[in-house]
Amino acid sequence: MKSENIKIALVGNPNAGKSTLFNALTGLRQKTGNFPGVTVEKKSGTYNLKGSGNQLIREVTLVDLPGTYSIYPKSKDETVVMDILANPKHPDFPSVIIVVADASNLQRNLLLFTEINDLGIPAVLALNMLDVASSMNLTVNAVQLAMQLKVPVVRINARTGEGIVNLNDAVSQVLDQKFKPALTYFYEPTENEGKLIEEVKSYYHLDNDYVALQYVCQHDNFSFLExxxxxxxxxxxxxxxxxxxxxxxxxxxxxxEKIKPIVSKAVKSEGGIEPPYWTRKLDAILLHxxxxxxxFIFVLLVIFQAIFAWASYPMDLIDAGTAATIEWVKGILPEGVLNDLITDGILAGIGGIIIFIPQIAILFGLVAILEESGYMARVMVIMDKLMRKFGLNGRSVVPLISGVACAVPAIMTTRSISSRYERLITILVTPLMSCSARLPIFAILIALVVPSTKVFGILNMQxxxxxxxxxxxxxGALLSAWLLSLFLKRTEPSYFMLEVPTYxxxxxxHVGFTMYESVKSFVFEAGKIIMAISIILWVLASYGPGDKMEAAAAQAQQQMAQKPQEQIDAAIASARLENSYAGSFGRFIEPAIRPLGYDWKIGIALLASFAAREVFVGTMATIYSISGDTEDVLTVKQRLIQEKNPETxxxxxxxxxxxxxxxxxVFAMMCMSTIAVVYRETHGWKWPMIQLAYLTVLAYVSAFAVYQLMS
Structure with missing residues (x-):
């Protein structure tokens, strides 16, 4: 049975397990985007609502709303919750809300539930983390809780899937109105508030007192109000x-005052309430x-060791497989333009990307483990004191660490920072964190000049x-933040509050799904750009103005007449490339990049990589395939090793x-997508242009200094 566009919303406190439940319910049937009218990331997925006999009842859309402690927002992300729940005309307005509550901290979690309840939208309370509550000597009586709250209460374990069938039943009963809760308001307005509520209800045609109060309190946040x-x-x-x-x-x-007696009846404590034993022991070290x-430094060291040590074998196989595929395609297709386009253009470019799948998968997998285990929250706590010295706070750690994956979502996560001052500084310095798109560049260049020898017998030099x-x-990010804090004026106080979850x-x-999604996004999103740029580069490198390419080829053949045929072919191919449209453009910008040690070929790759950093390696693979320095089909690394400096x-x-x-x-602005998201988050071109200018200058000056010192 189809959903008829039925929406089910997931609402809950941060760290209550809401996202884990979302992944358990939707599996791979998810999509991401933005909520209509705002830049806040939206996660939604198809949810098969099944009954006790595991029989499909209906197919609905599950929407994962941003985590929040209350319906009163403290950040941009949290404003989305009430912008949807107070507007029945919103495309994501839910028929039923699943409120996910942490059973180990029920009193605080029920504050959000009572607010949701008073909005009058049918709700189901999902008690999660009961195992954590049990480790804290707490027993939660779900039946007693349901009797007092007058809503369905279901015991679940979002990590293992336990209780999902019962949750399905409860949601179905509410949808079919088989369970009709007697609406109990947890807040009774005063007499004066009642008069205000009646006037608001009359003017805006509302039928719920608490929604009317939210119009009064939050109307500046509601995008649907003119x-x-x-x-x-x-x-x-x-x-x-x-x-x-x-x-x-x-x-x-x-x-x-109403929640406390409810919790005291439903929750029983057997002895003292304290964090689990291992949580206390580990926190004594990790929060020291x-x-x-x-x-933290040791964890980072393990991650980067793993990226090279574990990924080297599959990378070698992929690299050799790509070269063999290109050679095979060259052999089966007739010689000509199409053969060159497919092999030297498209396949050479794509091959420069898929080789890095193992490293990307390992990086994202290890970061997902850190987040799932609860360690990432500890990093935020210990880093808060350090961050404040640079004009940031502990919450800035999340965007900075997320920037290791990609700057675009990382910059979007700055919405959780309540201070506009600290949010802006975090946005401006996040691109300095090396994203996964830079990993292919780092990996290939490090492999060229750094030996894979062991240090102390265990650590890989690379x-x-x-x-x-x-x-x-x-x-660089911290020092830039400190410098920016000297020029930007702070207009509001700063505070840092964070709930530290149990381990x-x-x-x-979920870790495997994260790895799959990250690799898929990396390959397919980058693949679109790389394919387009590879085709454009091939055209620009295969054709030139007038008859310059033919003249240069003829001259090269004449000069190399006495040489072996292999050298003549290589000289002709290089001469044609140098006099093509791409070569002409590379020659045009070469004077600007020559002080950094770069030639015109590298210049082409630098500009192409502004579309996406990972394009750099693919561009070099395409250029060196076309340059024809050898008649053998080589791997990307081999091509770079064999490239000669024509002057020396x-x-x-x-x-x-x-x-x-x-x-x-390390220091250059990431890509066009980063500029676009900074423009969107800062609502103008001022800060993206300032950011682009200072990062470009920093990158150029630093690269110049390094080259001149090492030459």
Whole structure:
């Protein structure tokens, strides 16, 4: 049975297991985007609502709303929750809400539930993390809780899938109105508030008192209200002398007064309540002012060692397989333009990307394990004190660490930072964290100049250099943040509050899904760009203005007449490339990049990689395939090793050139997508242009210094 566009919303506190439940219910049937009208990331998926006999009842859409402690927002992400729940005309307005609550901290979690309940939208309460509650000597009686709250209450384990069938039944009963809860309001308005509510309900045609109160309190956050409606509400607030701050304080106290006796009846404690044993033992180390930092550095070291040590064998197989595929395609297709386009253009470019799938998968998999285990929250806590010295706070760690994956979603996560000042600085410095798109560049250049020898018998030199590059990006981000904090004026106080979750074993299915999604996104999103750029590059490198290419080819053949045929073919191919449209453009910008040690071929790759950093390696593979320096089909690494400097006759990719390129890509602005998201998040071109300018200058000056010192 189809859903008829039935929407089910997931709502819950951060770290309550809401996203884990979302993944368990939807599996691979997910999609991401933005909520209509805003730039907040939206996760939705198809949810097969099954009954007790595992029989499909209906297919619905599950929408994962941003995590929040209350319906009163503290960040941009949280404003989405009420912008949807207060507007029945919103495309994501739910028929039923599943409120996911952490059973180990029920009193705090029920605050959000009571607010949702008072909005009048049918709800089901899903009690998660009961195993954690049990480890804290807590027993939660779901039946008693349901009797008091007058809504279905279901015991679940989002990580293992336990209780999902019962959750399906409860949602189905509410959808089919077989369960009709007697609406119990947890907040009773005062007499003066009641008069204000009636006028708001009458003017806006509302039928719920609490929704009317939210119009009063949050109308500035509601995107669906026009300016005249907001002005009208401001007038009503003034007419009735409504004090929002006093109301919020009074409402919260009133709710907790009703929640406490409910929790005391439903939750029984057997002995003292304290964090689980292993949580206390591990936190003594991981939150220690010294050992916490040491542990964090060690974890990063393990990650970057793994990227090289574990990925080298599958990467070699993929690289050799790509070269063999290109050779095979060259052999079966007739010689000509189509053969050259497919092999030297498309396949050479794509081959420069898929080789890095193992490294990307390992990076994302290990980061997912850190997040799933609860360790990432500890990193935020220990880093808060350090971050404040640079004008940031602990929440800035999430965007910075996320920037190791991709700057675009990382910059979007800055919405959780309540201070506009700290949010802006975090946005401006996040691109300095080396994203996964830079990993292919780092990997190929490090492999050229850094031996894979062991240090102290266990540490791989290449992994240490990679860690050093990421650490350099972090240092650059912190120093840039400090400099920016000297010029930007702070207009509001800063605070950092975070719930530290208990430690949990990673949900391996979720980790695997994260790896799959990240690799798929990397390959297919990058693949689109690479294919387009590879085709454009092939055209630009295969054709030139007038008859320059033919003349250059004839001259090269004449000069090399006495040489072996292989050298003549290579000289002709190089002459044609140099006089093509791509070569002409590369020659045009060469004077600007020559002080950095780069030639015109590298210049072409630098500009192409502005579309996406991972394009750099694919571009080099395409260019060197076309240049025809050998008649054999070689891997990307072999092509770079064999490239010669026409002026010196020695290798083009010397340590000076490679380290200059590495430093350039550590500091350079990531890509066009990053500029676009910064424009969207800052609502103008001012800050993206400032960001592009200072990062370009920093990258150029740093690369220049490195090349000149090493030459």
């Amino acid at each position: 300016q005249p409606a907001r002005v009208k509400l401001d007038g009503l607030i003034e007419k009735y002398g409504f004090d929002e701050n006093h109301f919020l304080a009074t409402e919260t106290i009133a709710r907790y 002012p010294f050992w916490g930092y040491v542990t 992994g240490l250099v990679l860690l050093g590059l990421y650490f350099l990006g972090l240092v 949990k074993l990673p949900r391996w299915g 006759g020695g290798p083009m990719y010397t340590p000076a050139v490679c380290y200059s390129l590495l430093i350039f890509y």
